Amino acid sequence: MLFPRLSEQEPTAEGVLATWFVSDGDQVAGGQLLGEVMVEKVSAEVVAPTSGRVRLLVSEDQAVRQGEVIAQVD
DSSP states (O other): BBBBOOSSSSSOOOOEEEEEOTTTTTTTOTTEEEEEEEEETTEEEEOOSSSSEEEEEEOTTTTTEOBBBEEEEE
């Protein structure tokens, strides 16, 4: 899963992984809300693309560039 692109004007702008609603290693369902990200004053939800076990690659409050991988669901 990628950090969503929330800024069209600055496609490589950094954002922050605001919060995870799941823990590393949790079993998740496709479409399940996993976390929330923010770029400037815009926030977006991160949902699981498929069912499986989630592996979080970014910690809360960590700065991340838009488009970078933040988690995997296997």
